Amino acid sequence: MLLRAEAxxxxxxxxxxxxxxxxxxxxxxxxxxxxxxxxxxxSIAAPIAGARLGLANIAIVVALGLLGETPALAIGLLRxxxxxxxxxxxxxxxxxxxxxxxxxxxxxxxxxxxxxxxFSYVGISVCGAVAHVAAQYTxxxxxxxxxGILLLAPVSLLTSxxxxxxxxxxxxxxxxxxxxxRLSGR
Amino acid sequence: MTxxxxxxxxxxxxxxxxxxxxxxxASGYASASSAYIEGPSGETVVPLGSDRVLEVAxxxxxxxxEVVDGSVSVRDAVCPDELCVQVGQVxxxxxxxxxxxxxxxxxxxxxxxxxxxxxxx
Numbered sequence: 001m002l003l004r005a006e007a008x009x010x011x012x013x014x015x016x017x018x019x020x021x022x023x024x025x026x027x028x029x030x031x032x033x034x035x036x037x038x039x040x041x042x043s044i045a046a047p048i049a050g051a052r053l054g055l056a057n058i059a060i061v062v063a064l065g066l067l068g069e070t071p072a073l074a075i076g077l078l079r080x081x082x083x084x085x086x087x088x089x090x091x092x093x094x095x096x097x098x099x100x101x102x103x104x105x106x107x108x109x110x111x112x113x114x115x116x117x118x119f120s121y122v123g124i125s126v127c128g129a130v131a132h133v134a135a136q137y138t139x140x141x142x143x144x145x146x147x148g149i150l151l152l153a154p155v156s157l158l159t160s161x162x163x164x165x166x167x168x169x170x171x172x173x174x175x176x177x178x179x180x181x182r183l184s185g186r
Numbered sequence: 187m188t189x190x191x192x193x194x195x196x197x198x199x200x201x202x203x204x205x206x207x208x209x210x211x212a213s214g215y216a217s218a219s220s221a222y223i224e225g226p227s228g229e230t231v232v233p234l235g236s237d238r239v240l241e242v243a244x245x246x247x248x249x250x251x252e253v254v255d256g257s258v259s260v261r262d263a264v265c266p267d268e269l270c271v272q273v274g275q276v277x278x279x280x281x282x283x284x285x286x287x288x289x290x291x292x293x294x295x296x297x298x299x300x301x302x303x304x305x306x307x
Contacts, residue, residue, distance in 0.1 A: 117190040118189070119191055119194065120190075122187050122188075123187070123190055126191070126194060126198065127194070130198050150205060153205045153206075154205050158202050
């Protein structure tokens with residue numbers, strides 16, 4: 001089944017309007033899902049320097065699809081804060097990169113969702129994953145003043161592309177299930 | 187996966203593969219092949235390729251910087267405890283020897299060769 005974002009949006013919007021409480025509950029659940037996935041990911045050692053799974057992106061894409069742009073932004077930024085607090089990297093130099101990545105991913109996914117090109121959730125997820133990595137490298141180069149960091153960028157971008165596709169499929173599956181369940185407020 | 191998705195993925199993959207060579211070209215001249223010696227009288231750039239001994243004027247006296255086999259060290263300095271001499275030889279990019287009393291800094295320049303500073307998530 002091919003789920004196009006634009007075809008999905010009116011149905012989802014109608015579903016979400018029905019219940020404020022269920023909307024709040026879904027936001028909370030997705031935030032906790034994003035945090036757990038972020039924590040799981042932080043305890044998996046990266047096989048290659050610069051590669052990341054971006055599992056938490058699943059929750060952000062689901063939030064974007066089910067709840068809209070503002071809750072997705074809130075979940076994205078709060079996730080970085082909570083995971084940073086739990087792993088002890090909050091307010092460290094790396095957290096600037098993490099926040100920049102989360103923000104850029106949100107912007108890119110919103111653009112992809114609104115665009116008329118017809119991206120599915122897979123394309124939206126890829127946009128988010130790649131924007132996340134691109135923003136982190138941009139900020140890292142700006143902070144350190146060492147453009148040599150960019151030598152790692154192809155590896156990161158290609159792995160983020162791969163995992164963006166994977167998380168996109170996962171998000172699409174979750175969205176299709178949540179749509180018919182009570183969680184979407186119907 | 188829609189048609190737009192496929193185009194997006196191909197475009198990103200091509201761009202990602204192009205960044206590598208582009209960075210190589212842009213930063214090729216900045217490999218870890220020179221030491222930057224900064225003192226009260228200004229900055230000197232010394233290539234690490236050829237061995238040499240250099241005398242830098244510091245605030246309290248001269249600092250003798252030595253380049254041997256691609257690594258740099260401070261051989262002698264006019265200062266109380268000679269911490270800079272005790273550092274010994276450094277060669278990897280980003281490494282530095284500092285002589286605080288003389289306000290002289292010896293820094294190996296170029297692209298970092300390895301190790302992680304921080305991990306972003």
